[in-house]
Amino acid sequence: LRMESDLRNAIESQEFVLYYQPQMDLKSGRISGVEALLRWQHPRPGLVHPAEFIGVAEEIGLIVPIGAWVLEQACTQAAAWQRAGCPPLQMAINLSARQFAQKDLVSSIDAALRRSGLAASQLEIEITESLMMTDVEQAAATLNELKRLGVRLSVDDFGTGYSSLYYLKRFPIDKLKIDRSFVRDIGSDPDSEAIVGAIISLAHSLGLSVVAEGVERHEQLAYLARCGCDSMQGYLFSAPLESEAMERMLRGLP
Ligand code: G
Ligand code: G
Numbered sequence: 001l002r003m004e005s006d007l008r009n010a011i012e013s014q015e016f017v018l019y020y021q022p023q024m025d026l027k028s029g030r031i032s033g034v035e036a037l038l039r040w041q042h043p044r045p046g047l048v049h050p051a052e053f054i055g056v057a058e059e060i061g062l063i064v065p066i067g068a069w070v071l072e073q074a075c076t077q078a079a080a081w082q083r084a085g086c087p088p089l090q091m092a093i094n095l096s097a098r099q100f101a102q103k104d105l106v107s108s109i110d111a112a113l114r115r116s117g118l119a120a121s122q123l124e125i126e127i128t129e130s131l132m133m134t135d136v137e138q139a140a141a142t143l144n145e146l147k148r149l150g151v152r153l154s155v156d157d158f159g160t161g162y163s164s165l166y167y168l169k170r171f172p173i174d175k176l177k178i179d180r181s182f183v184r185d186i187g188s189d190p191d192s193e194a195i196v197g198a199i200i201s202l203a204h205s206l207g208l209s210v211v212a213e214g215v216e217r218h219e220q221l222a223y224l225a226r227c228g229c230d231s232m233q234g235y236l237f238s239a240p241l242e243s244e245a246m247e248r249m250l251r252g253l254p
């Protein structure tokens with residue numbers, strides 16, 4: 001694996017694929033949405049996880065065209081599932097700092113929505129706290145524009161970044177994703193449980209919805225349900241799936 005040159009070649013060679021991890025609504029038990037997760041199908045050594053290449057792609061600027069590919073692919077897939085008769089869902093994508101800073105971000109999202117025919121309200125953009133806090137004024141302007149477009153905004157890895165709660169008031173956020181480091185310790189660490197409970201209360205009093213990430217055990221799910229968490233994502237419900245497997249699950253097939 002020659003990271004930089006191989007990465008430069010990967011889009012053209014169609015080596016990127018999206019996996020989809022479903023989120024389950026805790027009240028209805030239904031799939032409320034999916035998160036698109038990028039994978040690199042390298043000829044050798046094989047499947048490469050983003051943790052290994054997103055950083056490099058960000059450094060050399062390649063994350064911008066890669067991110068554009070993710071956006072296009074995710075919108076197209078969500079619209080195709082819907083046309084094929086699957087129940088409507090939210091499609092969430094991750095945005096990198098470089099992408100977020102692009103001047104044409106909003107127009108490129110608008111264009112991808114139009115090309116695919118996906119409703120803006122079905123696209124969810126995941127941003128991290130650090131991404132929002134780098135330049136608060138600029139972030140506020142961009143997020144307001146995205147909001148006007150009609151897309152949903154969620155805060156990824158909530159509770160782990162350097163941030164202040166101030167931005168929850170300042171930015172038009174729809175949803176918090178509780179970082180899996182807090183969820184992991186449910187059942188073993190009362191402090192993590194208290195934080196999870198407090199995040200859910202805070203979110204609800206601000207009119208935001210909450211999804212818990214990294215749910216792996218029944219006891220975590222039970223605690224989240226007791227706290228009124230809206231939805232969950234994690235291996236307990238499903239690992240990230242290839243599109244065919246995701247579609248079977250959306251159709252309720254085994
Ligand atoms: O399963 P997982 O290995 O997919 O993801 C690892 C990290 O990579 C997560 O922090 C996730 O947010 C990030 N990631 C996954 N897909 C994308 C993507 O399409 N774009 C960006 N910028 N980050 C992604
Ligand atoms: O950082 P972000 O939330 O965007 O990325 C989600 C990451 O979490 C992906 O790498 C995904 O594969 C991983 N993931 C999803 N469910 C679980 C889980 O239940 N446990 C753990 N440890 N990781 C998970």
Ligand code: MN
Nearest residue numbers: 035094126156
């Ligand atoms: Mn995410």
Ligand code: NA
Nearest residue numbers: 156157179213
């Ligand atoms: Na996360």
